[in-house]
Amino acid sequence: GKSTLMKCLFGLYSIDAGEIRFEGEPVSFSGPLDALKRGISMVQQELDQVPERNVMENVFLGRYPRRGPFIDEQRMYLDTLEVLKHLSIPVNPRDITGKLSVSVRQLIEIAKAISYGSKVIVLDEPTSSLTEVETKLLFDAIRRLTADGCGVIYISHKLGEVFEICDRVTVLRDGMFVTCKDVKDVTADQIIAAMVNRPLTNRYPPKANRPGEVVLRVENLSSYYPPQVKNVSFELRAGEILGISGLVGSRRTELVETIFGYRRKAGGRIVYKGKELTFRHTSGAIRHGFSLVTEERRASGFFPMLNIRENTIIASLRKCMNRLGFLQNSRAAAITKQSIDALNIKTPSQRTLIRDLSGGNQQKVILGRWLLTGPDVLLLDEPTRGIDVGA
Secondary structure (H helix, E strand, O other): OHHHHHHHHOOOOOOOOOOEEEOOEEEOOOOHHHHHHHOEEEEOOOOOOOOOOEHHHHHOOOOOOEEOOEEOHHHHHHHHHHHHHHOOOOOOOOOEHHHOOHHHHHHHHHHHHHHOOOOEEEEEOOOOOOOHHHHHHHHHHHHHHHHOOOEEEEEOOOHHHHHHHOOEEEEEEOOEEEEEEEHHHOOHHHHHHHHHOOOOOOOOOOOOOOOOOEEEEEEEEEEOOOOOOOOEEEEEEOOOOOOOOOOOOOOHHHHHHHHOOOOOEEEEEEEEOOEEEOOOOHHHHHHOOEEEEOOOHHHHHOOOOOEHHHHHHOOOHHHHEOOOOOEOHHHHHHHHHHHHHHHOOOOOOOOOEHHHOOHHHHHHHHHHHHHOOOOOEEEEOOOOOOOOOOO
């Protein structure tokens, strides 16, 4: 309920009971614009930008500086440049937003919130796609803001960040307040126990898998469209978990997208069980037992206007069809229930729109979808982004 609570504060949701007091006065915001005018801004968990427009237009969206009847582009450029320099973000205000990496776009959203000169800034999972260097830049900016008297509400699942940047910590569970303590008075284990309602002694269970023969061999793989993958090679064994690490911009995402057939292969070989494969489309990869959980679930992971059942079965429609090729709701419901039970997905019903779930439960639905296909090779791109320690 963390994001939901903050959306009530920001005017995105209407509250049913209780009150919000801001600077000693009860307030009720009619919408985000009302909250922004009063001095409250929010960086939401999922990016909400106009990717076709440039950085400065996104920063000043809805409040463009004017010179008479015209937009003052020079002033907008200089003001954006100032706030970007303040956060040490190495971006040209005229760069097209959609061509930037997820991490840089996240920093731009934070710069936008700061540019309002707000008295309270809500940061919802701000470091979910940032590197350590970028996280340090963000923390430096937060310290400057609080030194100037700005209040910061910082939502995070990363307990190390809570202990580094926060003064007090409030724990919610299932939409209910659990506890509020000074950070100096609690330990990480106590916070975890409050979050999941039990001691979590086995955060990283010992692996019982035993890697077998090589099933996937990637040799000198390259892709066409920039940003490009160049001459990447590795081997994956049956039953093995192979980690791929690198800084933001190191082409990890582009690598798995090329393997999955989302990006066009420019050179090299993908050899699966001794047979060379070339996927012209993702459907070919799926037919051969490949699955991909993408980095940005909102942009490329699910269909926001469809419900949980539809998002779960979308890659396994044949399992839900009768002999005549018609979709059977009873089969679809049974398969979806199996996925919900196996992954402990918290949802009112299968008919709930996936966009109405928390980020962690959305991710579980996506993972459940691909597990239903019975994959031989499961590609996971930043799968724990925005996921709490219990999930």
